[in-house]
Amino acid sequence: xxxxxxxxxxxxxxxxxxxxxxxxxxxxxxxxxxxxxxxxxxxxxxxxxxxxxxxxxxxxxxxxxxxxxxxxxxxxxxxxxxxxxxxxxxxxxxxxxxxxxxxxxxxxxxxxxxxxxxxxxxxxxxxxxxxxxxxxxxxxxxxxxxxxxxxxxxxxxxxxxxxxxxxxxxxxxxxxxxxxxxxxxxxxxxxxxxxxxxxxxxxxxxxxxxxxxxxxxxxxxxxxxxxxxxxxxxxxxxxxxxxxxxxxxxxxxxxxxxxxxxxxxxxxxxxxxxxxxxxxxxxxxxxxxxxxxxxxxxxxxxxxxxxxxxxxxxxxxxxxxxxxxxxxxxxxxxxxxxxxxxxxxxxxxxxx
Numbered sequence: 291x292x293x294x295x296x297x298x299x300x301x302x303x304x305x306x307x308x309x310x311x312x313x314x315x316x317x318x319x320x321x322x323x324x325x326x327x328x329x330x331x332x333x334x335x336x337x338x339x340x341x342x343x344x345x346x347x348x349x350x351x352x353x354x355x356x357x358x359x360x361x362x363x364x365x366x367x368x369x370x371x372x373x374x375x376x377x378x379x380x381x382x383x384x385x386x387x388x389x390x391x392x393x394x395x396x397x398x399x400x401x402x403x404x405x406x407x408x409x410x411x412x413x414x415x416x417x418x419x420x421x422x423x424x425x426x427x428x429x430x431x432x433x434x435x436x437x438x439x440x441x442x443x444x445x446x447x448x449x450x451x452x453x454x455x456x457x458x459x460x461x462x463x464x465x466x467x468x469x470x471x472x473x474x475x476x477x478x479x480x481x482x483x484x485x486x487x488x489x490x491x492x493x494x495x496x497x498x499x500x501x502x503x504x505x506x507x508x509x510x511x512x513x514x515x516x517x518x519x520x521x522x523x524x525x526x527x528x529x530x531x532x533x534x535x536x537x538x539x540x541x542x543x544x545x546x547x548x549x550x551x552x553x554x555x556x557x558x559x560x561x562x563x564x565x566x567x568x569x570x571x572x573x574x575x576x577x578x579x580x581x582x583x584x585x586x587x588x589x590x591x592x593x594x595x596x597x598x599x600x601x602x603x604x605x606x607x608x609x610x611x612x613x614x615x616x617x618x619x620x621x622x623x624x625x626x627x628x629x630x631x632x633x634x635x636x637x638x639x640x641x642x
Contacts, residue, residue, distance in 0.1 A: 319639045321626040322591060323575045325619065330573050330612050332566045332605030334503060336542065338494030340514070340557040342485035343543070346460035351453035352376050353477045356469055361482065365464045370457050373464070373482050376475065378454040388444040395437040402426070402433040453477075462486040465555055485555060491527055492546065492559045495539035503565040504529055510544050511562040514553070523547045526563060566605065573610035578624040579603070586611065589625040590618070591638060596625065598634045 350356075355377040361367055406426040413423045466483040469475050492512055496504065504526060512522040523546070530541040544561060546553075578588045586603040589596045601616025623640070625632070632638070 317594075317637045317639050318629065318632065319641045320589075320591070320628065320632070321641050322623045323578065323626055325572060325574055325613070325622045325624060327570055327572055327620050329567060329569050330571045330605050330610055331564045331607045332503075332568070332612075333607050334496060334500045334563040334565060335560070336494035336496045336500075336563070337558065337560050338492060338541075339559060340490050340553055340555055341493040341543075342462075342487065342555055343489040343491060344460065344462070344486035346458070346462075346484045347480040348373065348456060348458060348460075348482040348484060349478050349480050350374070350376050350456045350475050351477050353475065354378075354454070356471050356473050356475050356481075359467065359469075359471050361458075361464050361467065363464055363466055367458045367461065367464060367484060369459065369461045372455050372457055374456040374471075376454045376456070388440065388446075392437070392440040392444050395433070395440045399430070399433040399437050402430040406430045456481060458482070458484055460484045460486065487554075490549065490553055490555065492524065492544040492561060494542050494544065494559070494561050495534075495537060496542050496563075498533045498538045498540060501529065501533070501540045501542075504542055504563055509564045511564075512544065512546060513560045514550070515558045515560075516552075517550055520550070522550065524561075562608065564607075568605050568612055571605065571612040572618065572620060574601075574603075574613050574618070574624065575610050575626060576606065576608065577626045578628070579611050580628075589628050589632065591623045591625060591640065594637055594639075596628075596632055596634060596636045596638055 353376075356374060357377045358375040359373070360375075361371070361373040367373065406423075406429070409418055409423045409426040412418045413420065462484045463486075464482055464484055468479075468481050475481055492514075506526050506528055508526045510524045510526060512524050514520070514522065524544045525547070527543045527545040530543070533540045542563070544563075574586075574588060579586050580588065581603065585600060587598055587600040590599050591597070599617050601618055602614045604612030604614040606612060625638070
């Protein structure tokens with residue numbers, strides 16, 4: 291009996307040790323990092339797209355059937371280049387009729403002028419009355435007025451013919467065409483879009499709460515989806531002084547220091563606008579931080595257990611967030627990408 295009395299407590303200790311060891315092995319494993327001091331930037335993040343500042347929406351001045359297109363998307367064009375032609379059969383007829391009328395008016399003026407000169411000579415000889423000369427002068431004046439009127443009519447018809455040609459008002463790249471030959475086009479409705487590729491900027495929409503931080507000349511890092519893995523440096527070119535009533539954002543335009551080859555309108559981009567730099571800050575890894583309306587928090591690891599630490603965040607960039615105030619110090623271990631099922635006080639294992 292004594293043997294069993296001593297054996298029972300010993301067995302209980304062994305079971306407790308095994309249980310503790312098994313529990314320890316089952317503790318979740320977490321990736322960790324240390325809080326460090328160093329420089330951190332305060333940045334505004336925004337998304338947008340590449341957009342040309344100089345662009346022209348070119349429309350026909352004359353409605354009608356589109357009989358010819360001379361430019362495609364991707365073509366480079368000069369100012370005044372003919373991009374398309376609208377049907378002009380009726381316009382040609384109008385000009386021909388105006389030319390015929392003008393020719394008759396010129397002949398009538400020539401005849402009226404000769405008649406007036408002849409009668410002026412006869413009046414000088416006393417062969418006719420003054421009234422007859424005055425009548426010849428009025429006929430000449432009327433013939434001249436008719437000629438001027440018909441010259442204007444011909445100019446109008448020629449102007450209509452000129453409007454049957456759709457010409458570019460901007461030297462640059464054709465990026466869109468809205469109709470093909472055979473389709474009916476309306477005057478004033480955009481048929482071509484031409485841009486100046488040299489003026490392409492990155493245009494992003496920034497929340498109105500962040501706009502006041504942004505100034506022309508600030509440094510910007512740009513990621514363009516069409517160039518994965520690459521980052522481009524640039525600067526804030528301008529802040530458009532207008533906040534949208536619908537989105538409550540303002541447009542910020544960014545110029546790239548060295549635009550990549552092939553950059554075109556519409557390419558999507560994400561930007562990081564550096565608004566200030568703190569040279570010596572306590573920095574928490576961004577992957578460890580959960581931001582809330584009241585501040586931020588993260589999990590520290592002390593004695594193998596999670597401890598939730600709330601703090602007041604400051605500046606932040608891709609690498610980390612400044613700790614302005616809170617129970618944290620350089621060297622503290624914090625959990626990276628904490629799983630949702632982790633809780634305060636839970637025992638964890640640090641991943642090697």
